[in-house]
Amino acid sequence: MTPTITYHEFQGQNDALRNPRSASERDRTKRACLLTLLTLLVPGGAQVTVGSRALGRIALAVTVACWFTILLGLAMYFTMRSVLLSALTQPFIMWTASLVLAALAIGWLLLWLDTFRLIRLGQLAPGLKPILVVAMVALMTLTSGGLGYASHIVNEGRQALAGIFSGGAAIPADEGRYNFLLLGADAGEGRQGLRPDSIHVVSVNQSTAETIIFSIPRNFQNAQFSEDSPMREVYPNGYNCGNECIINFLYTEVHNSYSHLYPEAEVPGVEAMMDAASGTLDLNLHGYVMVDMDGFSELIDAMGxxxxxxxxxxxxxxxxxxxxxxxxxxxxxxxxxxxxxxxxxxxxxxxxxxxxxxxxxxxxxxxxxxxxxxxxxxxxRFTEMMTAGENLVDTNLPQSQLGSLLSLAADAQDHSPQRLTLGAPDFGSSGELFSTYPDFELIHARVEELIAREGDGSEEPDSDTQDEPxxxxxxxxxxxxxxxxxxxxxxxxxxxxxxxxxxxxxxxxxxxxxxxxxxxxxxxxxxxxxxxxxxxxxxxxxxxxxxxxxx
Structure with missing residues (x-):
């Protein structure tokens, strides 16, 4: 009896995608390129077309989920940026993201290997074989290797942020404002310990993101301490022992002699600086950021x-x-x-x-x-830069609040900050020695004036001032x-x-x-x-x- 062949069987035998053996050399080349592009652009597409459809469907579902997540993230960035950044900077989310990226890297690698099997390299023209192998290895490195490296970066970032930021609860605003102490500190040659020589308080309106920057000269004397400061036990009338008590020496003095007054503080000297800035400006401070210049040097080296x-x-x-x-x-x-x-x-x-x-x-x-x-x-240089960042910045701000603070900082860029220096020229000329004999009632009045000025469209131009040479x-x-x-x-x-x-x-x-x-x-x-x-x-x-x- 002569065997019969159905129409569908005949079509399958002549389908170059499913039966490349019966196809021409040109069709087999097209087939190999098509399967490679499908795995690159639509992971799982090659398997659904000519291979294991179950594996392909799973891969396609993951691909759709990834695109949905990306589009959702973009939508949230433009509509709910603070929520998105807060989520992305949480340790658990970053840890989960690193695992997901690693799993995606492994999954895509398996799809590439399966695609390599489906291509049937032995049926291709001899001249095409090395070209296709090199191309697939390059694409495999770009995709799977890229996801693997992204997983490494996210995990490194998680560890770096954990090393920089504290693990406490979010800090509530005070009367609608966040007030932070920014210190530029250095332990230079010939110095007695670390000195915070650049001292600024940044006050940000929680609602409008308008910013005021208060600069305290490093040689500021008679700084007042906040009412609840333990330093009032030592200096009840302020930091007022003459030239020995300029504000940038307070950090070292507390570190060397009065750290016991701050038993729960990781850095007692900074806590004392916060108390001094708070009492001087009559503002409640929420946290500090201290930049160490040795770490600054390491960051430049990390950048090359x-x-x-x-x-x-x-x-x-x-x-x-x-x-x-x-x-x-x-x-x-x-x-x-x-x-x-x-x-x-x-x-x-x-x-x-x-x-x-x-x-x-x-x-x-x-x-x-x-x-x-x-x-x-x-x-x-990501790893080197993250390591340098840990040595560059010290802060007590909680990581749980990092996202909202980053969003607030981005909004603040839309406003020109008001500035006030507690000395010349904002308070007389350098010859009047305001930094040596400050008038705190006048300082408090000027602080209140700048806060009240927010939102009325009369932002003060930047005051380009400097301490004495x-x-x-x-x-x-x-x-x-x-x-x-x-x-x-x-x-x-x-x-x-x-x-x-x-x-x-x-x-x-x-x-x-x-x-x-x-x-x-x-x-x-x-x-x-x-x-x-x-x-x-x-x-x-x-x-x-x-x-x-x-x-």
Whole structure:
């Protein structure tokens, strides 16, 4: 009896997708490319088409669920951003997300391997085989490898956030405001412990996200403590023991002598600084963020360094280029590639110059970090940057509130902040010594005035102010320069973050040469410094605030 073939069986035998053996070489090539694209764009599509339909249906369901989650996240970002960010920054959510991403990576890998089986490599043209294998391995690495790396990043981020933020409950606003203390702290060479030299209180309106920034000069004296502060036992009339009691020394004093007054505090010195800022401004503070400059240096190193264009000679302390002895160094004008330590030296330098030039360089370093930060940097150096971030920032803000605070910070960018400095020029001239003999009733009145001004459309322009110039060489080597007991304003460094110029800009530099007419060199300036030729050094440093991030 002659066997019969039904119509559907005949169609199946001639279907290139399901029966490639009977197809032409060209059709088999098309089939292989189609299955590869389906696995890339619609995971599970290849299995539904020619393979295990049960596996394919499961994969398609997961794919649809993933797209639904992404679209829901986008919708929530534009309508419920605070809720979304709060959820995404919770430890359990981040842990779950890392597991889900890892599972998706494994699942997609299995689909790729099954697709490789379905393609039937042995039936393809010899010249196509290596091309297809290389392409599939590359796509497998891009998709499954990318999801695996994303899982790693989320888990690293979860651990980093847990190391930076506290695990307490969310902090309620006080009279509709959040007030935070921001400190830029440094334990520089020749110093007695860590000093918070940049002291700001940021007050944010919970409803409108309008912001007021209060700057407290580092040499502010007679700071008042809040009514419930244990420091009132030691200083009932405020921090008022003369030049020994400028506010930036309070942290060290409490750490060394009065930590027992804050038995439950992880960082007693910061708690005392919060009490002082609270009593001085008559505001209840909710938390603090302290940026440590050593961690700042580590972050720059984690980014791979920064590049700036310097318009003048910048003195600093370092190793002699020839003898390797510790001493005076100079950054030359032009393009500078700076690692973390060099970036801090470049930003801090003020010898033979002034605070205005120094602040310009500080802002230049900040802009270079922002401008030269890229997704490639984040992806390739994520672990290093997270580690540096843990060393850079210390805070008592709860992680449970991170999302809402991030949303509030984003909204605050739509408003120009009001600013008030507790000293010149907002309270008289520098000669009136308001920072030394402050009028607290006047301070409280000005604080209330700025808060009342919110929302009336009369936001105060930025007040570009600075503390009194400091001409000390804060890059001195420990073995050569030591700090005398008791702090003075002249021995303080300001942190890189948050400074703004308040003096007239320096004039353009003049062209200087050596006596023989040749161009200046670093070695010549080092020798001139040893000879005490201060006039020449000041001319060389003129204009060193002319700085811009490299393109």
């Amino acid at each position: 360094g920064i590049t700036v264009e310097s318009g003048g000679w910048v003195p600093y302390r370092g190793r002699h280029p020839e003898t390797n002895q510790w001493g005076n160094r100079w950054f030359e004008p032009g393009t500078l590639e700076l690692d973390g330590d060099d970036a801090l030296s470049f930003a801090r330098s003020r010898e033979h110059s002034n605070d205005y030039a120094r602040i310009q360089r500080q802002q230049c370093v900040q802009q270079a970090m922002i401008g030269q930060f890229s997704p490639q940097t984040l992806l390739t 400091d001409t000390s060489d804060d890059q001195a080597a420990p073995e050569e320069v030591t700090e005398p007991p008791g702090p003075t304003p002249e021995h303080s460094d300001e942190a890189v973050a948050g400074d703004e110029p308040g003096e007239e800009p320096t004039p353009e530099p003049t062209e200087l040469t050596q006596p023989d007419g040749s161009a200046l060199t670093e070695l010549y300036l080092i020798e001139a410094q040893q000879r005490g030729e201060v006039g020449l050094l000041e001319q060389a440093a003129t204009g060193n605030g002319d700085c811009s991030p490299a393109e």
